Amino acid sequence: MTETAHAVRTARRDCPECGEHLADGGRYVTWCTACDWNVDPEVRDETPPGRIERLRRRLAERYGEQLIADLAASGDLAASDGLAASGGLSDPAGAADATPAAGAAGVADPAGGTVPGAVGGGTVRPRRGVAGGLAAALAVAVHGVTLALFSGGLWLVVAGWSTGLQPVLGALLIALAVVLRPRFSRLPKDESHRPVLRRADAPRLFALLDDVAGTVGTTGVRAVVVDADVNASVSTYGIRQHRVLRIGLGLWQVLSPQERIALLGHEFGHYAHGDTRHSLLVGSAFHSLATWRYTLAPAPAHTLMEHFVNLVTALPRLLVEGILILLEHLTLRGSQRAEYLADASAARTAGTEAAAGLMDRLLIAGDIAGELRRESVAAQTRIGGGTAARREDPAAGLWERLAAHAASVPEREYERLRRAAERRGHQVDSTHPPTHLRRRLLMRGTPGGALIVLDEARTSEVDTELAGAMQSVAREFIRR
Template structure:
């Protein structure tokens, strides 16, 4: 999974399923918002989730029973069409089988070569009560996130060097504190059970979902130079696939609805835990910076077109003046009116801001100063990656202008 990209505009071209998924997320975010505003992290404790666990276990049990039935059918005597059916079944199993997630297009930070960076992450992980990530990667994206990699779902932190470069030291601590806050409870058997179930249901829905209406077919031989209308055949095919995929889509939506409250609480709780190590004002500034990523991306793209160093431009953004109270209020209104959020899995930014501001936190000044020193040391190490990542970063920026 790539690091998430900030969403700065309300999408109006979403599919039916994407609209329902967003509606489920928004409803869960609103339901949990008042509770978090009133009680803070004490409201983030796990509630009764037996039904969700039973649902996940049931889905995996049905999948395991289907594979066992297919294996039994494989060894039975059968004719030609029986073998065709068995072969098709094993192709389906191969398509739906879990696959280890790998992080690609990134640079892994060796602890021996980046000791300050790993020391910073260990300090912040201990402060938020989470285990440090098993691996740390840096890429050329405006994003950050924790990815469960490999068969054992090892937590891997991915940080975009462009995003890191344009943040202040306080915002960097807040960013890492938020991502590390997500690692609390991620190493449990229940978390692995839910993760594998969601992956299975998502692959099943993806396998059966029809292509977009304007998808181009490779079945027609365009070399003949004959223009044919495939609108009717495409429409019939979409209708058949839509009916066949509906049960899988509904099952995925039911599962995501069941897990929505828990996922939204985790986002709010990660913000509050980040505030404990960086301060509420730092997390607020981080969210406000994320709202303006589109503009920052434009500045970096303009620098790339002028053949300037885009990282140098981002470093100048880091030194910008802080927003006033009026500008913060205006940003909150904009987030509410335009539905701004980091990505589709997060609550709206205005809801996150109100939860943070309802529970202002100021970390111990001595501890914060020690973290600032670690951040500066980590930044010195990461700055050495800029020559390596400048070209792919510039290429990505120029492609977005074409």
């Protein structure tokens, strides 16, 4: 920024662009609602984009707007919103007691039995299209290379054993195939800064997760990992692709109960709608390509041999980079489409208002992360202070203070962030559509009710089960 926030607050009472009176932004940016002066000070000193970058941004904007138009015209969002009617769920007013209609096919629950309301007929199935088909074919080719290396190495070992040289080359190929093989993610270890909860540890929480997953038409999770991040996600681990939910308390604790339902509905929605990048085939291909890129990365060269190795690996390295970029672009449209469909699942599960509230909280994610860092620095200062300071527990009340900070953000700041996002436009390589567009699409038409209502009693039960993990994460975060 060329002007500090303090200077803007004290020296400029009228907008320098249009002359309108400026409301004091307090600890937030002071900006003009009439002409958007200072609405996005972070980019004020950025170098203007060149011709190619401007073209990329225009294409990204056209692409993003076309995606929204296609979704609206295709009726996919309406189909997702209408799952209650076709899936045997009761009216939203009685969603808390929703049960499947007679004969409805439930989805298997990890603990056995079925999850109510998980009916496949109403879920929007993945629409692969040409790009999705090409991405799948490219992923098969990536895995085929690894298989070919292993098979060729095995053949050299078996068929050329008498020659002496061929088995050595074959062993090298087998070793290379082992290094480049697809890898399955592992469940993180249970650590104090990242506790892992099982079904027996938090039965009320897992029952809630089963309800949300069943409502959007998919299965629940096997484990829950808790950390301090301002984020949340559902991913898979192991050969059997068990699911794990990661709850970042930096985000979870600033959400209202219904916004937490919206968050869960969104994350499970990725699996209900068949996000290409979440699939085993394409997802493991991304992991393999990342491993290839790391393996082929040039090393600091100090000898002639090191220069030779870097030269030999240059072409394969460029090939891998190109394949990775191609795979990312082939799955980009599907990933952004899946985000919109996951948002629709969030709105249907928790209600439109809660889903829109979640979008607002995502807008201030950077501010929340900054507040967490300030808490950590302040705690370290107190810990290093006198005897009285050391008697205090800086981890106590951390999440309550963070929630209070988020609740104090004025609506004017949310509006500024939305306008700033519109000015920045679409990002060419982003797997997520701009948050302000996601919110706008959610708010179209008549707001919908919630299929799951998280009442005060159930909220308290879930919070009680998470209390131990919250304290552990807070203490470890403060010690950083």
